[in-house]
Amino acid sequence: MIKRVKNLTSTALLSQETYRDYIASFESETNRGIATLVILKIIKNSGENGIYGYKILQELEAETKNMLVIEQGRLYPMLRKLENWGPKGKELRLVRSKSITKEGSRRARNYYSITEEGNMIFHHLEGVFFTMLQSIEELMNFKLELERENTLFCPNCSNLIPISEDINYCEICGNNIMDLKKTVKRK
Amino acid sequence: MSKQHSEILEEYLNILKSKLPSWNLQEMDKTVEEIRTHILDLAEDLAGDDPVTEIHIQAAIDEFGSLEDIVNDFNNIKREKEPLDSGDGLGQESTFDSKSFLTLKQEVLQLVREKRKKQIYQVVEWILKGDSKMTKEERYSLIGEVFMANPDYFMDKIYKKFQKMLLGAYQLNPYDLERYLMEKFTLIPGEVIQTSFQGKLQLSIHVLKGRFYVTNRRLIFHGEIKESVAVLMFTRFMAQALEAAKEEVQSLQIAMGPKYSEKPCFGFQYSLENGHNIRVRNNRVTFNIAYDFQKKYTVKRKEVKVKISVEEPDLTKQLQTIQMLTQILQN
Numbered sequence: 278m279i280k281r282v283k284n285l286t287s288t289a290l291l292s293q294e295t296y297r298d299y300i301a302s303f304e305s306e307t308n309r310g311i312a313t314l315v316i317l318k319i320i321k322n323s324g325e326n327g328i329y330g331y332k333i334l335q336e337l338e339a340e341t342k343n344m345l346v347i348e349q350g351r352l353y354p355m356l357r358k359l360e361n362w363g364p365k366g367k368e369l370r371l372v373r374s375k376s377i378t379k380e381g382s383r384r385a386r387n388y389y390s391i392t393e394e395g396n397m398i399f400h401h402l403e404g405v406f407f408t409m410l411q412s413i414e415e416l417m418n419f420k421l422e423l424e425r426e427n428t429l430f431c432p433n434c435s436n437l438i439p440i441s442e443d444i445n446y447c448e449i450c451g452n453n454i455m456d457l458k459k460t461v462k463r464k
Numbered sequence: 465m466s467k468q469h470s471e472i473l474e475e476y477l478n479i480l481k482s483k484l485p486s487w488n489l490q491e492m493d494k495t496v497e498e499i500r501t502h503i504l505d506l507a508e509d510l511a512g513d514d515p516v517t518e519i520h521i522q523a524a525i526d527e528f529g530s531l532e533d534i535v536n537d538f539n540n541i542k543r544e545k546e547p548l549d550s551g552d553g554l555g556q557e558s559t560f561d562s563k564s565f566l567t568l569k570q571e572v573l574q575l576v577r578e579k580r581k582k583q584i585y586q587v588v589e590w591i592l593k594g595d596s597k598m599t600k601e602e603r604y605s606l607i608g609e610v611f612m613a614n615p616d617y618f619m620d621k622i623y624k625k626f627q628k629m630l631l632g633a634y635q636l637n638p639y640d641l642e643r644y645l646m647e648k649f650t651l652i653p654g655e656v657i658q659t660s661f662q663g664k665l666q667l668s669i670h671v672l673k674g675r676f677y678v679t680n681r682r683l684i685f686h687g688e689i690k691e692s693v694a695v696l697m698f699t700r701f702m703a704q705a706l707e708a709a710k711e712e713v714q715s716l717q718i719a720m721g722p723k724y725s726e727k728p729c730f731g732f733q734y735s736l737e738n739g740h741n742i743r744v745r746n747n748r749v750t751f752n753i754a755y756d757f758q759k760k761y762t763v764k765r766k767e768v769k770v771k772i773s774v775e776e777p778d779l780t781k782q783l784q785t786i787q788m789l790t791q792i793l794q795n
Contacts, residue, residue, distance in 0.1 A: 329501075330498060330501075331501070331505045331506065348529040348530075348533065349502065349506070349527060349528045349529050350499070350528045350529030350530070350533070350534040351529060351533060351537055353495055353498060353499060353502075353534070354534065354537030354538045354540070354541055355537070357495065357538070357541060358541050384501045384504065384505075385497075385501070386498075386501055387494065387498050
C-alpha cells in the first residue's frame with residue numbers, strides 16, 4: 278500500500294528478494310489502516326472546498342516529509358471506498374466528491390471533502406490509532422507525545438473527544454465522560 | 465496532447481476499464497476519468513517547463529503503479545459491497561479457483577472453435593446454474609469469452625438459446641447479460657449507454673424487432689436479423705449512410721490502434737446524424753436518411769424512411785425515450 282518509507286536504508290538483507298517481499302507484505306498489512314487515516318485527515322484539512330486525488334498525494338508527501346508515499350494508483354480504490362463503503366442499503370459515506378473545473382484549469386477534477394459522518398468516524402479512528410500506539414509504548418520501548426490540549430480519549434471506545442462543557446457523552450459509543458472531564462481538568 | 469500520447473494513455477485506460485469489475489457504469493467512468501486527469505497532471509509535473517511527450521506519459525503511467533494491484537483493490541471493494549447472497553448465485557463469493565476457471569475457459573473456447581453447439585449449450589447451462597459456484601462476474605466473463613471467440617457464431621447460433629435459458633430456467637433478466645457484453649466488449653472509450661429500450665426498426669417495408677441502446681455516440685440496434693433481402697438492404701444502407709458520421713468512430717479506432725479494429729460490434733451501429741424530416745407520433749419516431757448508393761460506375765443518392773417504435777411497457781420510460789430520440793435527431 279505504502280510504496281516506500283524513505284528512512285529504511287538498504288541493507289544486505291533487503292537485497293534478497295524473499296526478505297524484500299516479506300517486508301513489502303508486512304508494510305502492506307500495517308499501513309493499510311494508516312493510509313486510510315492520513316488520507317481522511319488530509320481531506321478533512323482541506324475543508325469544504327475539498328481536494329483532488331493528485332493533490333492529496335502531494336500533501337501527503339509534504340506533510341509526512343516524504344516519509345509515507347502511497348502508490349499513486351492505489352489511492353483511487355481507497356477514495357472510492359471512503360466515498361461509499363458497505364453493501365447496498367447499509368452504505369457509509371465518509372467523504373463526498375464533486376467534479377469541478379476551476380478557473381485557470383484545463384481539466385475537471387473530483388474534489389473530495391469530508392462528510393459530517395466522516396468527521397465523527399475520523400475522530401474515532403484517530404483515537405483508536407493513538408490508543409493502540411500508546412498501548413505498545415512500554416513493550417516497544419518508545420514514547421509517544423501527543424500535542425493535544427483540550428481533548429480526551431473515550432475510555433470505552435477510544436474516540437477522540439474535545440473537552441467542552443456541552444459534551445458529556447461520547448458521540449460514538451454514548452459513554453458518560455463527565456467524571457473523566459473533571460480529572461483531565463484537574464491535571 | 466499529440467495523437468501518440470493519447471494512444472498510450474487511451475490504451476492504458478482501456479485495459480484498466482476492461483479489467484475493472486462491472487459495477488455502476490457512471491462510477492466506472494468517473495474512476496477512469498479521474499485516473500486520466502491524474503496521469504496527465506503527473507506527466508505535466510514530470511515534464512516541468514518542457515512540453516509533455518510520450519516519454520512523460522509513459523513515465524507517469526509507470527509511476528502510477530501496477531495495473532494488477534489497482535484492479536485487485538477495486539475488486540476487493542466490489543467483494544465487500546456484494547457479500548454472500550443466497551438463491552441464484554449472483555453476487556456470491558467465488559469458490560471456483562482461478563486454475564479451474566482458466567481450464568474451463570480453454571475447454572469452452574475449444575468447443576467454440578470446433579463449433580460444437582450442443583456441448584456449448586451444456587457447458588453454458590452448467591455455468592448459469594447456481595451450483596457452478598461461480599460469481600456473476602465470472603459467469604458473464606466466461607460467456608463473454610465465447611462471444612469474443614467468434615461473435616458471428618455466438619450471435620447466430622448461441623445467443624438466442626442463452627436468452628431463453630436465462631429467462632426460462634433461471635428467471636434472470638437476459639438484458640443484464642446483453643448489457644454486460646455491450647459495456648465490456650463493444651463500447652469505445654468515453655462511450656456511455658444513456659438508455660436502452662425494446663422496439664421495432666422499420667426500414668421502408670422491412671421490420672426488425674429488437675433492442676436499442678442509445679449511447680452518447682451512436683444508436684446500437686440489436687435484433688434478430690436473418691439473411692434476407694431486408695438484411696442485405698439494411699446492412700448496405702448502413703454502410704452507405706454511416707459514411708459521413710463514421711469519421712468520429714474511425715478516428716477513435718485509429719487512436720486505439722489495431723485492437724479496436726478487431727473488436728466485433730455487438731449489434732449494428734447506426735448514426736442518426738444525417739436524419740431529417742423528423743416526425744413524432746405516439747410511440748414512434750419517423751425520419752428520413754439520405755445515403756449514397758453505388759451502382760456500377762455511378763453513385764446515386766437515395767432516401768430511406770426509418771421508423772423507430774418504442775415498445776416499453778412503462779409509459780413514462782416510453783415517453784422519455786421518444787423525447788431523447790427526437791432530441792438526438794434534431795441536434
